[in-house]
Amino acid sequence: MKAFATLFAVLDATTSTAGKTAALADYFRTAPDADKVWTIALLSGRRPRRAATATELRTWAAEAAGLSPWLFEESHAVVGDLAETIALILPSSADIAGLTGLDAVIRRLIALTGQPAEARRAAILALWASLPPAERFLATKLLTGGFRMGVSQGLMTRALAQATGRAEADLAHALMGDWNPAQTAFGALVSALETGAGSRPYPFALASPLEAAAATLGDPVDWRAEWKWDGIRGQIVARPGAFALWSRGEELITDRFPEFAPLRDHLPEGTVMDGEVLAWDRASGRPLPFAALQRRIGRKTVPKALLREAPAQFLAYDLLEAGGEDLRAQPFAARREALDTLLAGLPPGLPLAASPLVTFYDWDALAVRRQTAREGGTEGLMLKRAASPYLGGRKRGDWWKWKLDPYSIDAVMLYAQAGHGRRAGLFTDFTFAVRDGEALVPVAKAYSGLTDAEFAEITAWVQRHTLERFGPVRRVPPDLVFEIAFEGIQASPRHKSGIALRFPRMLRWRRDKPVAEIDTLEALRGLLAADRGLRAPGPPRDI
Amino acid sequence: MAPDLLTLTPQGLFCPAGGFHIDPWRPVARALVTHGHSDHARPGHAAYLTTPQALPVIRHRLGPITAESLPYGQPLAIGPVTVSFHPAGHVPGSAQVRVEHRGEVWVVSGDYKTEADGLAEPFAPVPCHAFITECTFGLPVFRWRPQPMVIADVAAWWAANARAGKTSLLAAYSFGKAQRLLAALPPLGPILTHGAVEEINQILRAQGYPLPATTRVTPEITAKTHPGALVLAPPSALATPWARRFEPAEEAMASGWMAVRGIRRRRGLGTGFALSDHADWDGLLTAVKATGAPRIRATHGYTVPFARHLCDLGLQADTLQTEFTGDDTPGDGA
Numbered sequence: 001m002k003a004f005a006t007l008f009a010v011l012d013a014t015t016s017t018a019g020k021t022a023a024l025a026d027y028f029r030t031a032p033d034a035d036k037v038w039t040i041a042l043l044s045g046r047r048p049r050r051a052a053t054a055t056e057l058r059t060w061a062a063e064a065a066g067l068s069p070w071l072f073e074e075s076h077a078v079v080g081d082l083a084e085t086i087a088l089i090l091p092s093s094a095d096i097a098g099l100t101g102l103d104a105v106i107r108r109l110i111a112l113t114g115q116p117a118e119a120r121r122a123a124i125l126a127l128w129a130s131l132p133p134a135e136r137f138l139a140t141k142l143l144t145g146g147f148r149m150g151v152s153q154g155l156m157t158r159a160l161a162q163a164t165g166r167a168e169a170d171l172a173h174a175l176m177g178d179w180n181p182a183q184t185a186f187g188a189l190v191s192a193l194e195t196g197a198g199s200r201p202y203p204f205a206l207a208s209p210l211e212a213a214a215a216t217l218g219d220p221v222d223w224r225a226e227w228k229w230d231g232i233r234g235q236i237v238a239r240p241g242a243f244a245l246w247s248r249g250e251e252l253i254t255d256r257f258p259e260f261a262p263l264r265d266h267l268p269e270g271t272v273m274d275g276e277v278l279a280w281d282r283a284s285g286r287p288l289p290f291a292a293l294q295r296r297i298g299r300k301t302v303p304k305a306l307l308r309e310a311p312a313q314f315l316a317y318d319l320l321e322a323g324g325e326d327l328r329a330q331p332f333a334a335r336r337e338a339l340d341t342l343l344a345g346l347p348p349g350l351p352l353a354a355s356p357l358v359t360f361y362d363w364d365a366l367a368v369r370r371q372t373a374r375e376g377g378t379e380g381l382m383l384k385r386a387a388s389p390y391l392g393g394r395k396r397g398d399w400w401k402w403k404l405d406p407y408s409i410d411a412v413m414l415y416a417q418a419g420h421g422r423r424a425g426l427f428t429d430f431t432f433a434v435r436d437g438e439a440l441v442p443v444a445k446a447y448s449g450l451t452d453a454e455f456a457e458i459t460a461w462v463q464r465h466t467l468e469r470f471g472p473v474r475r476v477p478p479d480l481v482f483e484i485a486f487e488g489i490q491a492s493p494r495h496k497s498g499i500a501l502r503f504p505r506m507l508r509w510r511r512d513k514p515v516a517e518i519d520t521l522e523a524l525r526g527l528l529a530a531d532r533g534l535r536a537p538g539p540p541r542d543i
Numbered sequence: 544m545a546p547d548l549l550t551l552t553p554q555g556l557f558c559p560a561g562g563f564h565i566d567p568w569r570p571v572a573r574a575l576v577t578h579g580h581s582d583h584a585r586p587g588h589a590a591y592l593t594t595p596q597a598l599p600v601i602r603h604r605l606g607p608i609t610a611e612s613l614p615y616g617q618p619l620a621i622g623p624v625t626v627s628f629h630p631a632g633h634v635p636g637s638a639q640v641r642v643e644h645r646g647e648v649w650v651v652s653g654d655y656k657t658e659a660d661g662l663a664e665p666f667a668p669v670p671c672h673a674f675i676t677e678c679t680f681g682l683p684v685f686r687w688r689p690q691p692m693v694i695a696d697v698a699a700w701w702a703a704n705a706r707a708g709k710t711s712l713l714a715a716y717s718f719g720k721a722q723r724l725l726a727a728l729p730p731l732g733p734i735l736t737h738g739a740v741e742e743i744n745q746i747l748r749a750q751g752y753p754l755p756a757t758t759r760v761t762p763e764i765t766a767k768t769h770p771g772a773l774v775l776a777p778p779s780a781l782a783t784p785w786a787r788r789f790e791p792a793e794e795a796m797a798s799g800w801m802a803v804r805g806i807r808r809r810r811g812l813g814t815g816f817a818l819s820d821h822a823d824w825d826g827l828l829t830a831v832k833a834t835g836a837p838r839i840r841a842t843h844g845y846t847v848p849f850a851r852h853l854c855d856l857g858l859q860a861d862t863l864q865t866e867f868t869g870d871d872t873p874g875d876g877a
């Protein structure tokens with residue numbers, strides 16, 4: 001655990017990418033193989049099943065430290081991170097050796113899952129007592145889940161390439177899919193794997209938001225446009241003996257969408273497609289609201305009624321492998337033609353189609369088409385360079401997402417809560433309300449979009465103006481007005497307001513706006529109706 | 544019931560029986576001042592009383608003032624009240640104030656730490672009936688490692704930077720923390736100081752506090768003229784054009800707040816050394832117990848949870864709101 005803790009300290013202290021890569025490469029050269037496998041797993045978002053709930057951990061830690069629960073919570077509110085609070089709060093003798101390796105610690109944690117609470121409690125207290133604070137923090141991070149080390153998958157792959165001498169692209173591919181770190185040897189993980197082996201997907205290519213004017217991209221002839229669908233990005237992998245649907249988060253979701261199973265019999269062996277999974281209204285030929293797809297996401301087995309109400313459709317963007325051959329180096333235009341040819345040869349009635357290209361000859365005309373995106377149930381446009389290869393990760397220049405401007409409202413802050421991580425100690429998580437007659441109704445929580453200086457100023461204001469405290473949450477007078485942007489709106493019986501906003505964030509602090517002029521719940525209901533298509537399409541950008 | 548020996552007025556903490564204030568923040572006739580930090584030694588009082596060790600820095604910071612000094616442990620009658628100063632261990636010359644009237648004893652801690660740092664006069668607990676204690680770090684997540692271990696970390700960081708051909712830029716409060724580091728660090732290379740730090744160094748050296756030789760940063764001094772140097776500067780000097788001359792450099796800060804990762808990251812500092820001139824959680828509880836006081840008033844820091852915890856322990860504790868509390872965001876000097 002010491003080597004891993006040292007690595008974490010360096011990564012945490014270093015902002016330069018080169019410095020982080022060097023530290024990781026060094027770790028991959030020197031750490032025990034078993035620890036390396038777990039480090040790769042953690043850095044690529046895999047983690048052991050949780051051996052304890054957050055509530056159990058807080059209770060056990062407070063008891064072990066001899067502290068009242070309220071004092072533990074006060075401390076947690078200041079530190080911001082549960083694992084760090086626990087690491088700091090437990091008594092520690094200065095000279096614990098911390099001899100256990102990362103692999104051994106994780107295996108101890110895995111062995112605990114499913115055991116009775118008393119056994120888990122005893123084992124975790126013993127683990128905490130055996131580690132110095134820095135390692136105790138990391139071990140607890142493994143227990144609480146949220147492990148982020150500021151290292152992208154790309155950076156990790158580069159470091160691994162430096163340490164092993166293997167090509168980055170090969171490694172990126174080798175690390176995809178559902179390998180189990182508990183059963184994988186380091187050598188096997190990074191050794192040459194046949195491209196396309198098993199059900200392994202390819203690293204997803206990601207687009208960057210287009211901030212400049214579209215015309216700056218140059219000649220429209222060099223570009224292809226398609227709609228940006230709001231579903232689950234996925235890859236369908238059909239190879240000899242294997243059929244899989246992968247989400248962009250590298251989750252295997254084949255079983256959640258049984259309607260795609262027939263594709264197994266129809267797709268040629270050695271086919272990999274990139275595309276979007278959507279809940280689809282076959283009658284109108286447009287997607288159902290995202291809420292319909294959401295009902296599908298959470299379920300491992302799907303009841304028949306739901307299959308009828310929210311049937312899934314795969315809209316293919318790209319063909320990455322055909323006849324077992326990796327096409328990624330070919331130009332997008334060629335891959336796209338191959339995709340169309342492949343799909344044209346399939347029998348009708350399958351839940352699979354190509355995502356239609358949007359033909360255009362000049363950027364202004366395309367901009368007009370983009371304004372109609374919501375009518376078709378999409379979020380805007382995707383622009384892809386016709387000559388571009390399929391590159392894993394977010395490589396700027398070839399793929400752009402040109403989204404519609406978000407909705408926005410003015411709302412007033414009602415509650416504030418301290419942030420976590422880098423913003424611990426600052427009030428950054430706010431609840432916002434709009435007017436409903438004389439009352440104020442909370443409609444959104446948001447925690448991003450302001451500068452550190454603004455958060456600091458608001459923090460000072462919250463401290464002076466707290467009306468009530470509920471644990472870490474403070475109620476404040478409804479005085480500060482913010483412009484809140486969001487991507488969509490849906491009906492929600494769970495919320496008092498009856499609506500839920502998707503991806504709300506603070507656009508700006510409206511110091512100029514009096515509370516009397518904030519938006520109303522009525523206006524939001526109107527927007528909801530418009531968004532459902534009950535009114536004329538093309539809702540206003542601003543309400 | 545007798546009125547409280549010390550009460551709060553708009554000017555600050557006041558002793559009605561003796562007619563004097565302790566660390567007042569607005570101008571008063573007679574101020575007893577615990578130490579030279581700017582939240583304790585304010586300008587504008589008609590008369591100052593402090594320890595002889597604290598006075599030079601206070602004079603340096605406040606300019607011409609009317610001041611007297613009273614050595615540690617020596618009683619002084621102010622009307623019917625007897626006052627004396629006792630070491631607080633916070634910075635050189637810092638004091639707790641003992642106030643006695645008709646057999647009742649109150650002690651005002653000022654800022655203090657319980658660990659001896661090798662430079663400041665070590666903290667000495669003073670038995671009393673009521674103890675007004677600071678609690679800047681009054682939460683159980685703040686527990687310091689012993690000074691030698693933290694200093695070893697700082698030294699290792701400095702040595703590694705020097706090996707990598709980098710300057711070590713260490714941010715530390717210019718009065719107290721900076722000198723404590725100077726006195727404790729091993730001589731690994733040249734030590735450069737920001738003007739704000741060097742001015743205090745000179746004052747303390749003249750008083751006889753043992754500080755190693757340092758070089759004030761002047762325009763011609765750069766990373767090239769002093770390779771492998773450690774630069775001690777106040778936090779405000781980091782990330783300024785002044786600091787740029789030392790590139791390539793690594794930055795770090797020595798402060799109790801560095802114990803919390805989120806605070807460290809918000810300051811944009813990868814490296815932080817949790818070294819504080821205030822008592823940690825265990826230090827606060829030890830100090831409170833050592834006074835034997837049944838009544839505790841918490842000020843300056845996490846007052847609400849600290850007082851509540853003392854109540855849980857069976858003490859009579861409450862909070863004393865000063866102009867410098869109610870603010871739980873980290874400041875300097877910690």
Ligand SMILES: [Zn+2]
Nearest residue numbers: 580633654876
């Ligand atoms: Zn101080």
Ligand SMILES: [Zn+2]
Nearest residue numbers: 580582583654
């Ligand atoms: Zn202070």
